[in-house]
Amino acid sequence: MQLSVLGSSGTYPSQTNPASSYLITHGSTSIWCDAGPGSFQALLDVMNPDDLDAVVISHRHPDHCTDLFAAFHALTYRPRPIEGLTLIANRSVIDHVKGFLDAGHDHAIDRAFDIHVSEGGERHRVGGIEIEPVEMDHSAPTLGFRFAADGRTIFYTADTGPGGSWQASVGAVDLLVCEATMQGTPSGEGSGLHLTAAQAGEIASRIGATRLLLTHIPPHLETLMSVREAETTFGRTVMAAVPGTTHEV
Ligand SMILES: [Zn+2]
Ligand SMILES: [Zn+2]
Incomplete structure (x- = not known):
């Protein structure tokens, strides 16, 4: 499996880094994980979105999902719309x-996406990759995702505090x-909504x-620290x- 970073900027994008977004690939299978602002353009840099097998979205906060609208328009408002792209979200x-x-009823988004509603705990098979959503500890309902292929595993925490049962999962x-x-x-109160680097x-x-692999570091913090x-x-x-980099797993 490979994980390519499309964007890793925490909370808001920077000039050179879209907000949270990753591409998980294995053989011919491609899964777009989170769609933070700026990430659809980054996706276009590395692949034709027509070849995506699934999109998974962790939660409703704008820094993780707004480019889903860009993808929806790109799939829909073209001479030959693409229909039925698998979308897994809560x-x-x-x-x-x-x-x-x-x-x-009968909105174009229901044709663009084949929507699978998940609250975590089940498994999805997309091409050669198994996806297991896991409920996380955040201010909005949030899914982390475990990706497995050929005995190798990646876990993406999305946004989370250290609480709940996710670490055991x-x-x-x-x-x-x-x-x-x-x-x-x-x-203080509220720190449970996110993690410090030391907690990670x-x-x-x-x-x-x-x-x-640390991610979601806001642009105003020094990454090296x-x-x-x-x-x-x-x-x-x-x-x-780092956006534009790929990690072999
Ligand atoms: Zn976030
Ligand atoms: Zn969030």
């Missing part, structure tokens, strides 16, 4: 996206793509991740997600 995402479009993974929105020591390192160590903080708790080299 009810909250689907309701908010449809609400924004004021989509009633992840298991040992070859690559943990973990959010690290904050630096320093977590303090702790979690990677606890679940037995082989490699840790986050990497160093995560390395102190992980005890190994940590990588930061």
Whole structure:
């Protein structure tokens, strides 16, 4: 499997980095994971979206889903629309996206996408990749995603705090793509909505991740500082997600 970073900017995009978005590929199977602002253009840089097998969206926060609208228009408003692209997301995402479009019965979005509503816990087979959504710990209902193919695994945390039962669901993974929105020591109410880099390192160590890729670092933080903080708790080299890079798993 390969994970390509389309965008990794936390909370909002920067001039050179779209917000959260990744492409997971295995053989001829391609899955677009999260669609943060700027990511549809980044996707066009690496593939023809007509060849996508599925889109998975973690949650309704705009930094993770707004380019789903760009994809919807690109699929729909063309001479020969593409129909039935698999979309896996929770009810909250689907309701908010449809609400924004004021989509009633027989709306074009129901033709563009073959919608699979998930609240986590089940498995989906898309081409050569198995996808397992996992309920995370965030201010909106959020799914993390475990991707497995040929005995290799990637887990993407999306946005999450350390609470809930998700850490027990992840298991040992070859690559943990973990959010690290904050630096320093977590303090006060509300810090459970996101992770510090040190917490990301702790979690990677606890679940037995082989490699840790930090993501969702906001543009106003120094990435190298986050990497160093995560390395102190992980005890190994940590990588930061850089747009345009691909990680072989
Ligand atoms: Zn976010
Ligand atoms: Zn969020």
